[in-house]
Amino acid sequence: MTLELDRELATLRAALRAMAESAQTRLATALEAWMTWDIDLAQSIRTADDEIDQLEVNIENECMAILAKHSPVASDLRYVVAALRINTSFERIADLARSVAKRVIRLDRDDQHPTPPQALETMGEAVKEMLSNTMRALENRDVELARFVRKSDAFVDDRNREVFEWVAESTHKEPARAEAFISVLMIARSLERIGDICANIAEDIMFAVGGSIVRHTPA
Amino acid sequence: MIQSDAAASRQHQPVPVELKSPVNHSSRVANPLAAVAQRAIDARLSSGETTTELKVRDFSAWYGDFQALHNLELDIPKNRVTALIGPSGCGKSTFLRWINRMNDLVASARCSGTLEAGGTNVLDRALDVVELRRRVGMVFQKPNPFPKSIYDNVAFGPRLHYRLKKRELDALVEKSLRDAALWDEVKDRLDKSALGLSGGQQQRLCIARTIALSPEVLLMDEPCSALDPKATRRVEDLIAELRNNFTIIIVTHNMQQAARVSDVTAFFFEGRLIEIDETLTIFTSPKNPQTEEYVTGRFG
Ligand SMILES: Nc1ncnc2c1ncn2[C@@H]1O[C@H](COP(=O)(O)OP(=O)(O)O)[C@@H](O)[C@H]1O
Numbered sequence: 001m002t003l004e005l006d007r008e009l010a011t012l013r014a015a016l017r018a019m020a021e022s023a024q025t026r027l028a029t030a031l032e033a034w035m036t037w038d039i040d041l042a043q044s045i046r047t048a049d050d051e052i053d054q055l056e057v058n059i060e061n062e063c064m065a066i067l068a069k070h071s072p073v074a075s076d077l078r079y080v081v082a083a084l085r086i087n088t089s090f091e092r093i094a095d096l097a098r099s100v101a102k103r104v105i106r107l108d109r110d111d112q113h114p115t116p117p118q119a120l121e122t123m124g125e126a127v128k129e130m131l132s133n134t135m136r137a138l139e140n141r142d143v144e145l146a147r148f149v150r151k152s153d154a155f156v157d158d159r160n161r162e163v164f165e166w167v168a169e170s171t172h173k174e175p176a177r178a179e180a181f182i183s184v185l186m187i188a189r190s191l192e193r194i195g196d197i198c199a200n201i202a203e204d205i206m207f208a209v210g211g212s213i214v215r216h217t218p219a
Numbered sequence: 220m221i222q223s224d225a226a227a228s229r230q231h232q233p234v235p236v237e238l239k240s241p242v243n244h245s246s247r248v249a250n251p252l253a254a255v256a257q258r259a260i261d262a263r264l265s266s267g268e269t270t271t272e273l274k275v276r277d278f279s280a281w282y283g284d285f286q287a288l289h290n291l292e293l294d295i296p297k298n299r300v301t302a303l304i305g306p307s308g309c310g311k312s313t314f315l316r317w318i319n320r321m322n323d324l325v326a327s328a329r330c331s332g333t334l335e336a337g338g339t340n341v342l343d344r345a346l347d348v349v350e351l352r353r354r355v356g357m358v359f360q361k362p363n364p365f366p367k368s369i370y371d372n373v374a375f376g377p378r379l380h381y382r383l384k385k386r387e388l389d390a391l392v393e394k395s396l397r398d399a400a401l402w403d404e405v406k407d408r409l410d411k412s413a414l415g416l417s418g419g420q421q422q423r424l425c426i427a428r429t430i431a432l433s434p435e436v437l438l439m440d441e442p443c444s445a446l447d448p449k450a451t452r453r454v455e456d457l458i459a460e461l462r463n464n465f466t467i468i469i470v471t472h473n474m475q476q477a478a479r480v481s482d483v484t485a486f487f488f489e490g491r492l493i494e495i496d497e498t499l500t501i502f503t504s505p506k507n508p509q510t511e512e513y514v515t516g517r518f519g
C-alpha cells in the first residue's frame with residue numbers, strides 16, 4: 001500500500017538530503033579555501049545563499065503541509081518534527097561554513113596567512129567526517145551511527161581547546177599578529193559549532209527513529 | 220507508563236496505566252510533544268488521584284465456538300476517557316457489550332474471567348442488570364431517541380428508576396440537557412418530538428438521557444460515526460466536559476478523535492489487547508509495531 005503520506009514523506013526526505021548536501025559542499029569548499037588560500041573558492045560561498053535559504057523555506061512548507069493534511073502520528077510525526085529541527089541545523093552549518101570563508105577572505109585581504117596548527121586541520125577533517133556520518137545516519141535511520149556522531153563531538157572539542165592554546169601562545173609571542181591568530185580561533189570556533197550541530201542532528205535522528213529524547217543527557 | 224502485551228496477559232498481571240508520570244529516571248524520556256502535553260495532562264489530573272473504575276482480568280469472550288476476546292488484562296481509570304481502537308472485528312464492541320451485560324441478549328455469547336466495575340462483579344448471575352445499566356450507560360453509533368418528546372426521552376429513565384416529583388423531574392431533565400450541551404437548543408421545544416432534532420442533537424439527547432441516571436460509566440460505541448464534522452466536534456467537546464464526572468470508554472475509528480478526546484488508549488487486534496498506554500504515548504511513541512502500523516494507517 002502506498003500512501004499519499006508516504007509519497008510526501010519521501011519528497012521531504014529528498015529535500016532534506018539536498019539541504020544536507022548543500023551544507024556539506026559549503027563546508028568542504030570553505031575548508032579547502034582555508035587550507036589552500038584559494039580566494040576564488042572562498043568567494044564562491046561568501047555571498048548570501050539563496051539556494052540554501054530557498055531549500056530551507058521549502059522544507060519548512062513541506063513539513064507544515066504534511067502536518068496540516070495528514071496529522072501524522074507516531075514515527076511519522078516524530079520524523080516531521082525532527083525534520084523541522086534538522087532543516088534549521090543544516091542551514092546553520094551552511095552559515096558557519098560561510099563565516100569560515102569570510103575569515104579566509106579577510107585574512108588574505110590583510111595579507112595575513114598564518115600557518116594554522118595541526119589541531120585545526122584535524123578538526124576540519126573530523127567535522128567533515130561527523131557531517132557525512134550524520135547524513136548517513138539520517139539516510140539509513142541508523143541510531144548506532146547517530147550515537148557515534150554524538151560521541152565524536154568530544155574529540156572536536158578537544159582539538160578546539162588545543163587551537164585555543166596555540167592561539168594564546170602565538171599571540172603572546174607575536175602580539176603584532178594578534179588579529180590573524182584570533183581569526184584562526186574564530187575558524188576553530190565555527191568548526192566546533194558545526195560539530196555541536198551535527199551532535200544535535202544525531203539526537204534528532206535518535207528521536208525520530210527510536211522515540212527517545214537524549215538531548216539533555218550525556219553522550 | 221506500562222504496556223500490556225501478550226506476555227503480561229498470560230501472567231495475569233494487572234496493567235496499571237500510570238497517568239501521572241512520576242519523575243522519570245529511566246533512559247526513555249518522553250518526547251518533546253509529550254513533554255508539552257504532559258504538563259497539560261498533569262494539570263488536568265492533579266485534581267485527584269487516579270483510581271480504577273473497571274478491573275479486567277483474564278477476560279475471554281465467545282460467540283458459540285468463536286473466541287472473540289482473549290485473556291484481556293487491563294484497568295480502566297475512573298473519571299478519565301479511555302479510547303478503544305483497532306480494526307473492525309477486533310472485539311471492541313464485544314468488550315463494551317460485556318461491561319453492561321448487553322451480551323445477555325445474545326444467546327451464543329459467553330465469557331470467562333473477571334470484570335469488575337467500581338468493585339462490583341459485573342458477571343455475577345444474580346446481579347440486577349437494570350441497575351447495572353443505570354450505572355453503566357451506553358451511547359450507540361446511530362442516535363436512537365425514542366419516538367417521544369424531547370422531555371420524555373430524558374425523563375424516561377429517571378421515571379423508571381426513581382420516584383420524583385414533577386418539579387424534581389423538571390430540574391433533572393434541565394440539568395441533564397445542560398450537561399449534554401443541548402439545553403439552549405431545545406429549551407423552547409421540550410414537548411416536540413425528539414425525531415425532529417438533527418443527528419448531532421439526537422446524539423447529544425441520547426447522552427443526556429444516559430447521564431440523567433447519574434451513571435458512573437459511559438460506554439460510547441463510535442458515537443460520532445453517523446455525525447457530520449461540526450456535530451462531531453460538539454460531541455467531542457461534550458466528552459471533554461463530561462470527563463471529570465464520568466468514566467468514559469469510547470470506541471472510535473477516527474485516530475484523531477481518539478488522540479483528541481482520550482487520556483488512555485487501548486489498541487485491540489484480533490480479540491487481543493496489544494497495547495494500552497497514555498494516549499499521547501500511543502500517538503507519539505507506541506511501543507508495539509502493530510500499534511504503530513495501525514495508528515499511522517499502514518495497517519494491512
Ligand atoms: N452476535 C454475534 N454472533 C457471532 N459473532 C459475533 C457477534 N457479534 C460479533 N461477532 C464477531 O465477534 C468478532 C468481534 O466483533 P465486534 O466486537 O463487533 O468487533 P468490533 O466492534 O471491534 O468491530 C467479529 O469477528 C464478529 O464477527
Ligand SMILES: [Mg+2]
Pocket residue numbers: 311312313440470
Ligand atoms: Mg464495533
